[in-house]
Amino acid sequence: MPAAARIRRDRSEIIWYFPDMTKPSPQIPRYALLGEAPSGDSEELVHCETIAARSLRYDWNIPAHRHPALCQLLLVFDGQAATTLGSHVARPQSPFVLVAPSGIVHAFQFQPGIDGLVLTLSNPLVQTLSKDELLRGLLAEPLVLPVSAAIAQRIRGVGQQILLASGQDSGRERLRRTLAEALLRIAAEAVEEPARHHGDRLVSRFQALVDAHCRRERRLGFYADELGCTERTLSRHVREALDVTPLAFINHRVAVEATRLLRFTNAGCADVADELAFEDPSYFSRWFRRMTGRRPSEISGMETG
Known part of the structure; x- marks a missing residue:
C-alpha cells in the first residue's frame, strides 16, 4: 500500500494520523477562507465561526480545497x-x-445541523505557537483526534469565547490569540499521552521490522511505509526512545548480523556482502571496518569459545 493511502491508528482509536499531502493537485482550489481568494496577508490571524455559518450556503458540502497560508481546525x-x-476519507465519531x-487538501460533507466550530490560524501564528513542543505535536501533521465529552465541553466553552471576541481592533485580536x-x-491534552504510548509501540515495531529485514532492506522510507508514518515522525520517535537516528540503528543491526555471519559460519567477506545485499565486497569491507573498527578477515573464523 503506498504511503499516501496509509493510516496509523492508536489504541482504542484515540488518535489517528494521516499522511502529509503537501503537494496537492494544482486543480484543487486555493483559498484564504472557503470561497475567498488568498490575499497574501501574513498577519497573525485567528478566525472562528460555527460550521453552519459557512457550510449552510454550500448545502453542508464543502468541496476539496486547501489553504496555502492557514491552518484550520474542525471542532x-x-x-x-x-x-x-x-487522500484519506473517514467518518470519525x-x-x-x-x-x-x-497546504493540506481537505473536504467535508456534514450532517445538516451539525454542532461544531471552525478555528482558523495564520501560518505566522502557527509558527509562533509551534515553538512550544506540546502545541507543535498537535499542529505539525494532519490528524483526526477523537476527544472525550469532558474535553469537548471545555473546547466548546473556549471556542464560544473566541466567537464573542469578534472584531478588528488589536485588543480583540490579542484576546482571540x-x-x-x-x-x-x-x-493537546487529549493527544499527548496517547501519542507517547503510540511512539513507544512505533519504536518497538520498527526494531522488529529491522530484525526481520536487515539483510535486504536499509532504506528509511521502506520502514516508514511499513509502519504507516512519515520518515520525519519515525526519526523523531526513534531519537527520543533510543538516542540514535533510525539509519544508525539499522546500520548497527546490519553490523551485528555481519559479525554473526563472519564469526559463526564459514562465509567469507564476499559471501557475507552478498547475503547482506552489498553489491561490492570491497565497499562492504570498508563499511564494516568503519562500523566495527575491524576488517571482516579479522572476524572470520574466530573461535566461538
Whole structure:
C-alpha cells in the first residue's frame, strides 16, 4: 500500500494520523477562507465561526480545497461528518478535532445541523505557537483526534469565547490569540499521552521490522511505509526512545548480523556482502571496518569459545 493511502491508528482509536499531502493537485482550489481568494496577508490571524455559518450556503458540502497560508481546525461536538484529509476519507465519531495544516487538501460533507466550530490560524501564528513542543505535536501533521465529552465541553466553552471576541481592533485580536492558544492546549491534552504510548509501540515495531529485514532492506522510507508514518515522525520517535537516528540503528543491526555471519559460519567477506545485499565486497569491507573498527578477515573464523 503506498504511503499516501496509509493510516496509523492508536489504541482504542484515540488518535489517528494521516499522511502529509503537501503537494496537492494544482486543480484543487486555493483559498484564504472557503470561497475567498488568498490575499497574501501574513498577519497573525485567528478566525472562528460555527460550521453552519459557512457550510449552510454550500448545502453542508464543502468541496476539496486547501489553504496555502492557514491552518484550520474542525471542532465537532455533535453530529456526523464525512471528512477528507489528504487522500484519506473517514467518518470519525463525534466529538472530535480535525487538524488540516496549510497546504493540506481537505473536504467535508456534514450532517445538516451539525454542532461544531471552525478555528482558523495564520501560518505566522502557527509558527509562533509551534515553538512550544506540546502545541507543535498537535499542529505539525494532519490528524483526526477523537476527544472525550469532558474535553469537548471545555473546547466548546473556549471556542464560544473566541466567537464573542469578534472584531478588528488589536485588543480583540490579542484576546482571540490568547483564547486560541488555550483551546489548543486543551486539545493537546487529549493527544499527548496517547501519542507517547503510540511512539513507544512505533519504536518497538520498527526494531522488529529491522530484525526481520536487515539483510535486504536499509532504506528509511521502506520502514516508514511499513509502519504507516512519515520518515520525519519515525526519526523523531526513534531519537527520543533510543538516542540514535533510525539509519544508525539499522546500520548497527546490519553490523551485528555481519559479525554473526563472519564469526559463526564459514562465509567469507564476499559471501557475507552478498547475503547482506552489498553489491561490492570491497565497499562492504570498508563499511564494516568503519562500523566495527575491524576488517571482516579479522572476524572470520574466530573461535566461538
